[in-house]
Amino acid sequence: MAPSRVERMIEVAAALKAGEVEDLTASDLLASIRAERDAENAAAARQLALAARWADLHPPESIHSAASFAVPGCEHEEPIAGEGTPLVAEFCVAELGTVLGISTTAAKKLIGHALELRHRLPRLWAQVHAGAVPAWRARTVAETTIHTNPALTREAAGFVDAQVAAVAGRIGAAQLDRLVAETITRYDLAVADPTADPDDGYLHVDPRHVTVHDQDVHFAGTMRIEAEVDLADALDLDRAVAHDAATQKALGSTESLDARRAKALGNLARTQTALDLADPGTDSEDLPPAREVVIHAHFDATLSGDTTIFGPTGRMENGQRLVLLEQIQAWCGDTRTRVTIKPVIDLHTQLTGQTRKIPATIREQIILRDRTCVFPNCGRPARGCDIDHLVPWDEHVEAEGRPQPGPTTTSNLAALCRFHHRLKTHSPWRYAMVAPGVFEWTAPHGYRYRRDHTGTTELDPPDPPGVPRPLRR
Structure with a gap:
């Protein structure tokens, strides 16, 4: 008799x-x-x-103290989740993040999404745990x-x-924005705007933004922009x-269309910057530098430890930004760029x-040595x-x-962002x-981590209660 579907799945699992x-x-x-997909969704729901x-x-x-998101560039803070969700002690977030191998900010988002779903989106929460909606989709909402x-x-x-929940979470970003806009109008939450059409709730939501992902630098020396x-x-x-x-192609450029469009965006930004800096009526040939770059460059791989398939590399002032030697050579050859090489x-x-x-000299040395906050998985410059x-x-x-x-x-001495400085204190x-630039951290529950220029590595986990770890030979 042929094996049943369940028996066949057991055989497949054993083979895998x-x-x-x-x-x-x-x-x-x-x-x-x-x-495997179903198991992954179930695990994400349990998480x-x-x-x-x-x-x-x-x-x-x-x-x-309650956990909160620090908004870059602003002095105020946003709550970890919406109205009606419980507050959370802020320092516990960091320990959860290190166990998961993610940043403290990512751990805050995880907890915030969990509380938002459980307390303010209970139907969607139930569908996630019933397997009807994947956790990632619910977290987007x-x-x-x-x-x-x-x-x-x-x-x-x-x-x-x-x-x-009525559509089992199957809603796109644009549909979700329109739903939120309708909700704002329905519950009279929008701030009065004399220029807005009162019958068009979508006008109450302004999705405009320009985001430069300066912490996500590709090894080719590029950076992503979202707008x-x-x-x-x-x-x-x-x-x-x-x-x-x-125009670049007509002048002989052999680069791809995508590469030329990317370069065009930079050209547009530099041209506008130069025009803004110049006095009215300034001739284009007399425009001030449109780009100013400050570089602490180490191109000896034996010192920096950074090598890529693209050629010799160093690091810009922001310790996370790889820069290619060819890029610096190109910048120095551009008359609109002012490059400052720091001692x-x-x-x-x-x-x-x-x-x-x-002292300023010691501070600079620590900044260049550590590059980022030295807390596990933190990438703050x-x-x-x-x-x-x-x-x-x-x-x-x-005395x-x-x-x-x-x-x-x-x-x-070590570089710590303000949050992780407070956490340590x-x-x-x-x-x-x-070792110089190498740090070992111990969390409140005994987990240990090593942080160096290559990233964060978890060390031996803590012993289970009453179970001693065997001696190493």
Whole structure:
């Protein structure tokens, strides 16, 4: 008798576990791929539930501060989730992020989405755990309802939940924007705008933005730009880019159309910058530099450790930005670009200050050495970070005749962003420098991480309660 479908699936799972993929038929492969997809969705749903439970275990009373997203470029903060969701102790977020191998900001989003779904989008939450809606789709809806401006009340979020759940989460970005706009109008949440059409709720939502993803730099020395602009502006920009790309080709460029369009966008930006800097009536040949680049360049691979298939590389002032030697040569050859090469500081020299205040030379050395905040998985550029004494400076040693336990010296300093500086100072998190630029962190629950220029590596996990780890030989 032929095996049943369940029996066949068990056989397929066993074959996959044994690595015998080549023996599977096309039907078995399709069934297996679908089963893996279902398992992935189920795991993501469980992760949301666990993240919400982690938040439950850490109410704000535990450290007297609620978790929030820091909005880049602004002084105010946004809540981790919408109205009606519980507050969360901010420092617990970092530990969840390190266990998952993601940044603290990404962990905040995970917890925020979980709380938003559980408390304000309960129908969608139920569908996620029933397997009817994948977690990623539900999280997209939660991200929108959390950050809508003006903010959605709990009742308004419930309306969005009912509408999205009715179609099992199958709603595109444009449809979701229109639904939110209708919700804002229905619940009278929009700020009065005398220029807006009162019958057109969509006008209350302004999706325009320009985002430069400066933390996501490709090894080819490129960076991604994302924008949502007015229709007329978009068409004007497209025409300008197309015209410049065509001009480049007419002048002999052999690059692809995409490459020429990308270069055209940069040309457009530099031309406008130069025009803005110049006095009215200035001849185009007398325009000031349209691009100014500050570079700390290390091109000896034995020193920087950075090599790519594209050729010799160094790093720009932002420690995350790889730059190719050919790029710098091209910039220096452009008469509209002003390139400043900073004197190179020896990163291997031990520098020491005499007070708690960190001298400019030592600060610069730490910034260049660490490149980013040295907390696990944090990518905030070191130039915007605090410089932390690993062992705190003691203000009372001179009066008491004791040696300084936390000197202002290279081996006792590290770059920490403000959040992770506070985390280190006011929570059980601890860290030490085990080699220049190499740090080992210990989380409150015993998890350990090594952070260096290559990224974050998890070290030996903590021992389970009552189970000692065997000795290594």
